[in-house]
Amino acid sequence: MNHVLVVGAGPAGLAAACAARGRGARVTLMDASDYLGGQYWRHLPEERPSSNETALHHGWSTFTAMRERLESDAGCEIATGAQVWAIDQVRPADDRQTGAPASVHVLVGPADGSARRGLTVRPDAIIFATGAHDRTLPFPGWDLPGVFTAGAAQAFAKGERLAVGERVVVGGAGPFLLPVAASLAQTGATVLGVYEASRFAGLVRGWLPRPWQLLGASKKAVELLGYAGNHVRHRIPYRLGHAVVAAHGTDRVEAVTVARVDVNWSPIPGTERRIPTDAVCVGHGFTPRLELPIATGCAIGAGHFVTVDDRQQSSIAAVYAAGEITGIGGVDAALAEGRIAGHCAAGGDLRDRELREAVRARRTFTGFAARIDAAHGIRPGWTDWITDETIVCRCEEVPYGRLRTTGRATCSSGLRSLKLSTRAGLGICQGRVCGRTVEELLGGSLDRVGGRLIDGVSIDRRPIAVPLRIGELAGFDAERQVRAPWNRPQSDEPSATSPE
Ligand SMILES: Cc1cc2nc3c(=O)[nH]c(=O)nc-3n(C[C@H](O)[C@H](O)[C@H](O)COP(=O)(O)OP(=O)(O)OC[C@H]3O[C@@H](n4cnc5c(N)ncnc54)[C@H](O)[C@@H]3O)c2cc1C
Structure with missing residues (x-):
């Protein structure tokens, strides 16, 4: 049976997991958070439930229906508190065409704890539904x-x-x-x-x-x-x-x-x-979380989103993407894309009857992404409200003036060297907050002095996708990998091991 790994349990990931199960695939659904729902359906912890959770939510019953379906389904393994921290790039020569899986490295347990379990998963197909950060x-x-x-x-x-x-x-x-x-x-x-x-x-x-x-x-x-x-x-x-x-x-x-x-x-x-x-x-606005698709080798388009085809498949066979990482279109676009990705990753066809509504919804709601950008997209004049003293990178306390003068003095033409010489983006957030801003600011100022800033995806490239302890890295041993499902081990599968 096809094994589909879904990374991210927000609207896109939940819809993808349901659709893949609907096609009979074995599904592993992982999320770094302690609860399902992602950003849109973020809710009070189960030990402190709200008497009226719907007050701050739209579509709450859509969420609870998907959650109940997946939680009661023995063919779906759910891992919360599971951070995918690295992924081995699919090698173009052999795997790109055949769709053989990448190795997905995961740490399971409280992010601030010292005893997280290390796991490596090798699914038949991956769906990235990792959402976005605030911009x-x-x-x-x-x-x-x-x-x-x-x-x-x-x-x-x-x-x-x-x-x-x-x-x-x-x-x-x-x-x-x-x-x-x-x-x-x-x-x-x-x-x-x-x-x-x-x-x-x-x-x-x-x-x-x-x-x-x-x-x-x-x-x-x-x-x-x-x-x-x-x-x-x-x-x-x-x-x-x-x-x-x-x-x-x-x-x-x-x-x-x-x-x-x-x-x-x-x-x-x-x-x-x-x-x-x-x-x-x-x-x-929002910035897509691209670390894992980039590490996998997926093509990233001009707007800094994962490039997907009509089936939500990325440039790599058997690697799909859905939700905010393919465009900022809101919850309905995420749900529709998730359904399509899950169905197709599990071997379904875009023309299947089950997908008709999702394909229609995707057409409607992905149009939203373009409208949101046209109506509310960032305009260049904002740089007039900052001064040389304005901090741009908060982690490393780098002010705009230092960014500008270093860029000019070094005649830098690449973000990587500018990052190293100014330290902007080298702090704890690794450029998640300031990266796009640094890119735009330096691009603008370098243009004015005749330089060119050539980026690509360097600002989003983080081979280690989430913060982890050096001990966890040192204990990492990919060969002691555990194949999902691990929550309910089956007789032919090893149980979870943790790197000491
Ligand atoms: C902070 C924030 C709050 C928002 N609140 C709202 C709102 O109230 N109303 C609204 O209309 N829109 C809101 N949005 C926009 C909203 O995110 C989208 O409309 C919608 O939720 C996108 O769904 P998604 O499934 O693509 O991503 P998300 O809902 O963001 O889900 C992505 C999931 O992937 C998980 N993930 C990411 N990286 C990893 C990893 N390496 N390993 C494991 N798991 C990972 C995350 O923990 C997250 O649960 C918010 C966005 C943000 C950033």
Whole structure:
């Protein structure tokens, strides 16, 4: 029987696992988190359940139905707290055509514990559904305590029922700001305003062309109305063409400056307004988590997403991708892509009747990704709100001025050398927060001095995909591999071993 490994148990991964099981494949579903659901269905821990989990969620019953189906299915092995930390690249000469598996190296157990089990899995097919990180543009003061990414605020609200502050400003760009404001209000914060950098004309240009293509997405309009109602109920001002351009405070944020911005997001002088606050949540979109597809050798497209065909197969046979790593299209696109990937990875055909609805939904909702980008995509004028002193890489405390002067002085033409000479991206987050920003900033400044920044995918290349202890690395022995399923070992399979 075909063995399909699904990495990531958010909407895309759950849908993929269900579909692969529907085709009769043996499935292993892994997630680094302690619970299934990913970012969208992040919820209170099972030992502290909420009496009303649906309050902060859309589609909760879709999630619970998938979870129950997989948890009660002996053909599906579920591993939570399982971090895929490395993957052996499929060798083009022999494996690319035949679809032979890569070796997937996993650590299972609490991330901050010292006794994680090491496992190596060699499935017949892999589906990457690893989602995305928040993207936040820097501004003066964004390294102060009290400044959060919009996703972190959402994670606190959904995963802990905590608001990140009492009086909170939300800023950035994209539809995601709306659920963040709603969750903050529902967890007791006063939201002082939502400041969306895109202007009205930009939103019209991004969202309105070919409106008939949005007909299949009417439930999104219902969600939007719900958020609008939430804004009215909680009296949350929503301002287009405004950006949070600075945060102020000594030990923590005490106020922010909000300014009107032009169509390129360049702040308009004289429009600045200072707003006292104790927390600010800022998000300018998402960055896909590409480490594992890159390590596997999957082609990455111009927009920094995994390139997939109609079957969601990557450039490598038997390696599929679904959800935010193929484009930022929201939960419905992730679900549709997951279903298609799972079905095809398990040997199904795109023309099969079971996939008709998913293929239709994918067409509708992946169109969203292009609209989101057209309406809310980052514009170059934002660099006008940073100064030479603004920290760009928070882990290594590298200010913009140092990045710029080092880039010019060394005439660097590659991000790797710039990373080594400036240290930007070398800290604990390994460039997950600042990588794209560094790439754009240095690309711009080098262009101005006649240099060229040639990137490719270097900013997302992390052969060790997650932080791990040196002892874990030292104890790694791929030959003592354990094939899944390991939760319910079968007689012909070895049980789990841990590297001492
Ligand atoms: C912090 C955050 C909060 C969000 N909240 C919302 C929201 O409230 N509403 C909304 O509409 N959209 C939200 N989004 C956008 C949302 O992620 C997507 O709409 C949708 O959840 C994407 O589904 P996905 O399955 O592609 O990815 P995700 O839901 O992100 O799932 C990916 C999963 O992969 C796992 N994973 C990643 N790398 C590894 C690894 N190496 N090993 C093992 N597991 C791994 C992660 O733990 C995660 O559970 C949020 C995004 C982020 C980053």
